[in-house]
Amino acid sequence: MSTDRFADYGRPRRVDGGLRARSARGAIGRSWWSRRFLEVLESFALGTRLTRGRSYARAGQVLRLDVAPGRVSAEVQGSRPQPYQVSIALTPFPAALWSRIETELAGQAFFSARLLAGDLPDELEELFVAAGAPLFPTGVDELTQRCNCPDFAVPCKHLAATFYLLAEAFDADPFELLHWRGRSRAELLDQLRARRAEATGAPPPPEPDGPPTPDDAASAVDVPASPAGAARALAGLSATPMAEAPDRFWSPPVPLPDRPPRLATGPDLLLRQLGPPVPGIGGPGLLERLRRAYRAFGPADR
């Protein structure tokens, strides 16, 4: 190992296709819960390692990030050829506690609704606190951090990079935080569905099968494609090969119907609906500048 010591201070090896932090500048983490999670890290870690961890995260040095109950494991490419194995473990909540929590969650559709819509309502945190099981680690002693790099410090920059990417995974899908705590998204939804069935007196529904729909398929790695672009609305139209109708080559195959009434909306309604984007790409300032554009789109006499 000692022969490799100097390599630790060299530049990390470039990585193609690594996981890359989404935020390019400033703080990582946009939701209150991911920032909350990072506060824990930032409360005990040292400045330079955090900075270097952040730049590792942004440079895509993290090759793999897996969330499992009680354990997050990752591979981080350092300066050595072999990537470092990183893990951050905590004690998952016991089954009995989860059962209590699930009863509470199933009792109010509010929780599932917000979680499935991509939010972690702060009431959920209160609920865990009330059950005696805080969702966020309160101190470093709750976490078992491992990295097989030679750096003696904990967390090292590889661990720090993993923390940052984990925070972003929580941003994209709050279910990942619950997964780390012991319940995967699928398990949790199954449990909630079963309890809901008890509450409504309906027969427990079978598990969903077939390919998941966009609503229940959101996960940390899947980034949904943009809703914009005409292709989305025009997918699945039946296609007539040209060879089939040489006699109707020049004219519309079916007449164009009358134009239906248009959606009456103010030109900037979309912006109001979407709210500001993340600070990493401009935040509310970007929204204001785009609003200028949408006003220019509107009819001239307005």
Add this chain to the structure above:
Amino acid sequence: MLVIHGLWSPGDGSTGGLALWAEDSAAPPPPARSGRSPRERPHPFAAGHTDLAAALADAAEPARADTALITLPTRAGTPTDSPELIRTAVAPPARGRLTLAAWRVPVLVYAPDDALALLRALDDLPVVSGATLRHLAELADFAADLVTRGRILPGVGNTTPESDAAVTASATAPPSVQDGGRVTARAVWRPLLTGTDAGWARSLALALPPAARAIADGAELTAGVLVADVLDTFTDAAARAALATTTLARGLRPGGPAPAWLAALAGPHREFTVDPAALDTLRTELDAWQRDAAGGPVRASFRLVEPAPEEVTEPILATRPAGDPPLAVESAGGGRWRLEFGLQPADEPGLHVDAGQVWRAPQTLGSLAGRTNSPQETLLAELGRASRLWPDLDSALRTAAPEAMELDVDGAHRFLSEGAPVLHAAGFGVLLPSWWQRRSARLGARLRARSRTAPGTVASVDAGVGLDALVDYRWEVALGDQPLTADELAALAEVKTPLVRLRGRWVELDPGRLAAGLRLLRSAGELTVADLLRLGLTDGEDSGALPVLEVTADGALGDLLAGAVERRLTPLDPPPGFVGTLRPYQRRGLAWLTFLRSLGLGGVLADDMGLGKTVQLLALLAGDPPEAGPTLLVCPMSLVGNWQREAAKFTPGLRVHVHHGAERARGAEFTAAAHGADLVLTTYSVAARDAVDLAGIDWHRVVVDEAQAIKNASTRQAEAVRALPARQRVAVTGTPVENRLADLWSIMQFANPGLLGPAATFRKRFAEPIERNGDADAAERLRRITGPFVLRRLKTDSSIISDLPEKLEMEVLCNLTAEQAALYRVVVDDMLHRIETSDGIERRGLVLATMTRLKQVCNHPAQLLRDGSALEGRSGKLARLTEILEEVLAAGERALLFTQYAEFGAMLRGHLSARFGREVLFLHGGLGKAERDALVQRFQSADGPPLFVLSLKAGGTGLTLTAANHVVHVDRWWNPAVEDQATDRAFRIGQRRRVQVRKFVCAGTVEEKVAALIADKRNLAERVVGTGEQWITELSTGQLRELFALEAGAVAE
């Protein structure tokens, strides 16, 4: 003339986009070849780059000239003509199997910004647009409209820029890496298609003519992929056009990807450089940010249900004897409102699957099958998203399986006024009670007016009320049709809830409007009739103003305002000066016209074609007192002769002066002529040219026939006829004006100036809300105000249909254009000279040839000359035919057009399909049986093409074409049996409508004279009928000279 076609291939300016090519009508038709076509050949009659560029030079600058290999339907080794192509030299119909083959054509390729500009300026180009080009223009309009409404989102495009020519760009290529590890990417605006926009995009894709995707290189594109690419490209171009003077990135600190991206979103330069990591971030975050802009395939729907009536306490309104203080309102409101949750498929917005069913029986949601595997989670996620937009919803999510939200009356009102619009706009389904948005659910004002003269004396003819007369008025405030007293209003003002159930109906109480109502009740005064009528147009959208629900008056004015006045009036018998009989509905029309005149008001007579608008007008004229002064009638050139003859027929006592032609009277001479006449006929163009002379006459009445001619309010002719002083103005039109609101405004501005207010206000208040958003309230308001002044009866009205014969035959007199007349005279002089010096078979042949040539001239100069020149504006028949077909198409009906000349049929088909943008079928002797059957079948199918040109010989017998209820004999065979047989293609078993048959005849020509001879059988032996034109050859040269000579008055201009 060039027929321009559009091709589209995906990709940016270097590889794809809009490419235009053209067929050249002047190119000689290629000889037919036999055998298999080779793999690739130059297109035999495509226009070259120079011609193409010259024809399109005014519209936009092409990016480059190129060639394209395209797949075209091919017969006998030759690409088939597009329907819009009208050839100079007529080719014999080709026979053989129709296949697809590849042809190389010269094209001009346009960059997106220029392509958009070009497509939006098509109407001004001196070319014929093919169906592909018109369809692409429709797509360009749609893209521009999406931008205007802000239904677009900014993003990052995938394509590499074209800076490096060696790089072949493709849609999926990674961003090109530049020096220093930075990459070049494109900023784009993309359409967000939801709801009706998505539906319209699909309609546009389904109706895409296959010719638009004819590019043969590479894989065949589906219409969906092509239309998606066109819409994406034009949306981006239209957004940039709108942002031409806007900068988005000014003053922004550099750093991060956003500033460069923002800068590239405005202006013509779409590329920006950025480092790859930042680009990834930008793309990912933009996608995440925009994720909720469009919902998934299943979305939540919200249905507001009002409380059961017995739950609700209605306020007790003060109805105490006068003098007593008003009663305070008892506890009003109450009752529980329910906002029910459910799911609906995004493409079936009418459906609402109850949340209860989702919770209790998620396996049985048949209507959602295949759209979501986990309906419960879908519903939860949707509710979660909706609650972000409307946080009130959170409170309803506190149970395990929420099915609805209980609301009190304030909550219900808050949902109606705030939650529902936001949720609907965000793509959620929202179902509201039907009374919401209905004007009867709101407080409104009613105006009661009283004429200054005592009721009864108004009716004295010619002492018209007029738009400037004064009336007394007072206001009433009402809820729907229930009037409210001041006391009741005051009582309602004390009810502090926004929604009140009153006399069994829910109404919205707006404090501002209640106060306005109280103020109104105290006001009264006098105003003019015009202001009175206009008041009905107030929409009360300004807060504090009340919408005007009704305007009523006493006496004749009241009858008018009450609507349907035509039905209430006693039908009038035609005056003595009118020769002929009027059908019952025509007598009612006469009564309506007379009634309006007595009020000094104008009207729009908009009866369906074929109902006899002309005779109603003539009967009105015949009833004018001799001292009334002349009526001026302005009509298209093609109708002058018709009016002249109809007037002579029905009102022989009327003194008619025709004011047109180069030798028309001017100045004092004209004034004298006009004063000596009862009816002065002129054309729109003369009306514009002689505006000063015409304005000098004190017209009793000005009538505009085919009033769509003035639908464009700013044209010279529209301004000229509006400026003519007259005591009454009547507009006559057969097209349904009420459907095209800009036209309606312009025509009404002629008939009753000022009634509909300024054009800009009208557009904002009515045209846009009704035409773009389907605003039923605005449409109703408009109907109420215009209703009294527009008389439109349809052939299908039950009260009309019983008055009509099953088959209505009309002879339509057309004029010649000056060009036609000159040609006609040349043919007559030349041929008579040759006939004189010939005899026997040669003479007979010459006589028949003369007939043929004269009839060709009457059809169209281009038919005789065979020069392939443009058809528009050169033939009286064609002008008249176009006018008639416009009405046929506007009514959604279909027509058969018979001609005995196949070459004229081909010209008609080409011209009409280009003119109307609809497919026109053409059946002629060159087609085989299978092809004829296919044409008939398509015409008869439910969505078949509306126009069918048939050669009399090939199509006159045997076929069943009952989808048509109009038959036009464009030229005559002089054989009633043959014509009737052709007519019976439409008029036979299976025909459920009345059939209108029009036989075209050019006035003053041999056509009219032969028609008169046949009609007047005294001079003709029975043998004439049934033998076509042979008998003419027996006439003496003197008789021929008489028969062929062009009579004065044949020419209109």
